[in-house]
Amino acid sequence: MWRYIIRRLLSLIPVLIGISLFVFLLMHLTPGDPAQLMLGEGAPAHQLEALRESMGLNEPWHIQYINWLKNAIRLDFGHSLRSKKAVATEILDRLPATAELAIAAVSIAVLIGVPVGILSASKPNSTFDNIAMVGALTGVGMPAFWQGIMLILLFSVTFQLLPSSGRLGGWQYLVLPAVTLGTAATASIARLTRSAMLDVLQQDYVRTARAKGLRSRRVVYRHALRNALIPVVTMIGLQFGGLMSGAVLTETIFAWPGIGRMLVEAINNKDFPLVQGTIMTFALTYALVNLLVDVLYAFLDPRLRTTYE
Amino acid sequence: MFKKSWFVVLLVLAVAFAGVGVVGAQTLTVAQGADPVTLDPHGQNDQPSARVRVQIFETLVNHGPNLEIIPGLAKSWEQIDDVTWEFKLEENVKFHNGDGFTAADVKYSFERIKELPSPAAFLIDSVKEVVVVDPYTVHIVLNEPFAPILAHLAHPSNAIVNRRSVEEAGDGFGSLVAVGTGPFVFEDWVSGSHVTLSRNEQYWGEPAKVETLVIRGIPENTVRAIELETGGVDIAYNIDPTDEFRLTGTPGLILDKSQTLSTSYIGFNVQKEPFDDVRVRQAINYALDVEAVVDYIYTGQAAPAGGPLAPLVWGALDVEGYEFNPEKAKALLAEAGYPDGFKTTIWTNDNPLRMQIAEMFQADLAEIGVDVEVLIVPWATYLADTAAGKHDMFILGWVTVTADPDYGLYALFHSSQFGDPGNRSFYANERVDELLDLGRVEADPDKRAAIYAEAQEYIVAEAPWAFLIATMEVNGMRDNVEGFMAHPAGHHKLSTVSKK
Numbered sequence: 001m002w003r004y005i006i007r008r009l010l011s012l013i014p015v016l017i018g019i020s021l022f023v024f025l026l027m028h029l030t031p032g033d034p035a036q037l038m039l040g041e042g043a044p045a046h047q048l049e050a051l052r053e054s055m056g057l058n059e060p061w062h063i064q065y066i067n068w069l070k071n072a073i074r075l076d077f078g079h080s081l082r083s084k085k086a087v088a089t090e091i092l093d094r095l096p097a098t099a100e101l102a103i104a105a106v107s108i109a110v111l112i113g114v115p116v117g118i119l120s121a122s123k124p125n126s127t128f129d130n131i132a133m134v135g136a137l138t139g140v141g142m143p144a145f146w147q148g149i150m151l152i153l154l155f156s157v158t159f160q161l162l163p164s165s166g167r168l169g170g171w172q173y174l175v176l177p178a179v180t181l182g183t184a185a186t187a188s189i190a191r192l193t194r195s196a197m198l199d200v201l202q203q204d205y206v207r208t209a210r211a212k213g214l215r216s217r218r219v220v221y222r223h224a225l226r227n228a229l230i231p232v233v234t235m236i237g238l239q240f241g242g243l244m245s246g247a248v249l250t251e252t253i254f255a256w257p258g259i260g261r262m263l264v265e266a267i268n269n270k271d272f273p274l275v276q277g278t279i280m281t282f283a284l285t286y287a288l289v290n291l292l293v294d295v296l297y298a299f300l301d302p303r304l305r306t307t308y309e
Numbered sequence: 310m311f312k313k314s315w316f317v318v319l320l321v322l323a324v325a326f327a328g329v330g331v332v333g334a335q336t337l338t339v340a341q342g343a344d345p346v347t348l349d350p351h352g353q354n355d356q357p358s359a360r361v362r363v364q365i366f367e368t369l370v371n372h373g374p375n376l377e378i379i380p381g382l383a384k385s386w387e388q389i390d391d392v393t394w395e396f397k398l399e400e401n402v403k404f405h406n407g408d409g410f411t412a413a414d415v416k417y418s419f420e421r422i423k424e425l426p427s428p429a430a431f432l433i434d435s436v437k438e439v440v441v442v443d444p445y446t447v448h449i450v451l452n453e454p455f456a457p458i459l460a461h462l463a464h465p466s467n468a469i470v471n472r473r474s475v476e477e478a479g480d481g482f483g484s485l486v487a488v489g490t491g492p493f494v495f496e497d498w499v500s501g502s503h504v505t506l507s508r509n510e511q512y513w514g515e516p517a518k519v520e521t522l523v524i525r526g527i528p529e530n531t532v533r534a535i536e537l538e539t540g541g542v543d544i545a546y547n548i549d550p551t552d553e554f555r556l557t558g559t560p561g562l563i564l565d566k567s568q569t570l571s572t573s574y575i576g577f578n579v580q581k582e583p584f585d586d587v588r589v590r591q592a593i594n595y596a597l598d599v600e601a602v603v604d605y606i607y608t609g610q611a612a613p614a615g616g617p618l619a620p621l622v623w624g625a626l627d628v629e630g631y632e633f634n635p636e637k638a639k640a641l642l643a644e645a646g647y648p649d650g651f652k653t654t655i656w657t658n659d660n661p662l663r664m665q666i667a668e669m670f671q672a673d674l675a676e677i678g679v680d681v682e683v684l685i686v687p688w689a690t691y692l693a694d695t696a697a698g699k700h701d702m703f704i705l706g707w708v709t710v711t712a713d714p715d716y717g718l719y720a721l722f723h724s725s726q727f728g729d730p731g732n733r734s735f736y737a738n739e740r741v742d743e744l745l746d747l748g749r750v751e752a753d754p755d756k757r758a759a760i761y762a763e764a765q766e767y768i769v770a771e772a773p774w775a776f777l778i779a780t781m782e783v784n785g786m787r788d789n790v791e792g793f794m795a796h797p798a799g800h801h802k803l804s805t806v807s808k809k
Contacts, residue, residue, distance in 0.1 A: 030689070031687075031690040031693065032687075032689030032690060032693070033687055033693060035698075036692050036693060036729065037688075037692070038353060038428050039428060039691065039729075040692070041692070041705055041706065041707060041731060042707070042720045042730060042731040043692075043730060043731075044431045044434070044720075044729075044730045045728075045729060045730060046431070046434075046727075047426070047428070047430060047431040048729055050426045050430070051426065054425070056427065079480070082347070082353050083346045083347045083352070083353065083483070083484065084347060084349070084352060084353075084480065084483065085480070085483075085484050086480060087485075089610050090500065093499075093500035094500055094501055095500070097501065097502075149529075149531060152532060152535060153535070156535060156539055156541075157535060157538060157539055160539065162537050163541060164531050164532055164535045164539060164541055165527055165529075165535075165536060165541070166503070166525060166527070166541075167499075167502055168502070168503070168504060173535060186784040225373070232750065252528050252529055253529045253532055254532070255502070255525065255526060255528060255529070255532065256501075257344075257499065257500060257501025257502040257526040258501065261528075262501060268688070268689070270689065299338070
């Protein structure tokens, strides 16, 4: 198992380099000059030149990339062109907020979505099932920016129960953004759990278990669920990886100091080092989450353990 | 059986809430539409950063309530020759780290601005050197006479910093450390969330009225207004028109509308046909219903601009401009040889207000037979392509940050400033060039005002722009907030604000 993990981690390196090159090319080949964007409508020529020079933008692009790579290998990701702060600092400052929101949203999704999915599957086409699935559809259909503002109007303005925005300390600030973000994930997980369970409940070994006289609850939870969870765990992993990349809309509405908002601004400002560093972070997070999910499979399905040798 | 326990509970609650009341009154929370980029006054020069920096750092001179130049860290000044200004500095000023403020700090600050280079270094292009005469006297020596120098020195990007704190902080200056001389001391900055400042108890001037100042970034306009409504913040900057409409009349809130130094305009590429003919440009000015733009697009958060300068800029002419007269427009077009109009394009970036202006403009011009296609260009390319002159017409804005007409006119209308520096109309007029050059060096204010008056009259008559509006700003606050003074450039100083 360890050899497998190490192999996976090593294979990350070419992936990350490839991504970094791709992002670099995209940023440099698309129009827009960070110095010009910084100075705005009135950019005296000599000032523009001086800024470009100080940002190292006059070098040919492949030299700029190689310089970046040389530093990146030593874990020096440079400085933001705008704020002059170290890229690593910028990212680490905002990562906890995003992680907090992602974990909260995924927790809501799992704590509500999985049980709902299981119950729906146990009583297919019942009233509960129908309501749950329609609810799920609605959840996926609601745009985040609309839902966010609706929740604020309801819980902050009308009922005055929760703060409207910000991350100023305390669980109260986390509730509305996490619910907004978690709704779509909850809906997807509920539906997937339901269909995976339904699938598994049709299997022969489940019929055998029932024929043996095992109680229904035992059949569902001990025998069926573990196998149904495999696709669900994949989806949870994907959701989490995606949420860690920052939910820009939710972060913007709730003034949540996360990484998604930071990345969008960096892209608009053509802040190359910051964009590069942030996307590397996403790629790494995503890859690690996927690795974790794959390792979890081995625990869920013993048959897979041998493939990990 | 005396309900002692209830009494105790009530007492505790009373104390708790009394405490909340007292502590609450000492913290002022302000919300603006974006997070600062850096707190280094010599760094990136954007509005959200400037709004925090002006509480911490100070300049040699300031803009007073009527945008007149008043003392700052310099208590007096005198122009001792054509190119030399002598400043006498305040003598008992301490930086937030305890160091005394002296002339050496002024020299260090201006040299730092030029060396970095600060993105706003061009503001002190005219400065050749800073000479320390004695610990509280500096000479600022210019390359050539530059009349607006005082207005430029009042700009927040020319604030004075402390050498020791800059050198010790290294990369962290502007994010972990921000040592100035101002009425507020930098405490903490939670990236993407808020900046916390505390009152400078050793401030050399009038101390701040509140103990703690928290400045939050809330990008979504509606949510910022909601925070004001629910009391989550005490002041919310830039209430946008829809929220202004919703909040007007709400008990407990004050909406303060003030003029800014910003204008929005439509520029013609005067080197391209048919805009090389002044009659065409004038015709388009007559065809535009600017009142409608003010009423429907800005919903009152603007005023029509008859000329190129925002009304609060020193020396701005109160110009009638072109009234809305489609008949006259058609007549002028016919005279210029376009009785049936012509086809053309207007560029805008994806700014929602500008896109709406473009649509209204299209409709107005259709009335006089001009067929306008609206092209939406992403911001990243907008500046570059308009600088290259690829456009027919374009919509843009300008902020005369120094409140001086030189800044508001030179970069936009002088023939040496084509493209990136600001003259995207590629307008060139010998007399206007002459006037703008003269205005830069003329020391006598009355003569200077006359020079700029003539320049503005020319510019209005020649119409390299379709003059649109001067924007206004609406800031909202709870009604227990007192002493808020809006600065037309947008970086409001908050040391005078208190909470009842």
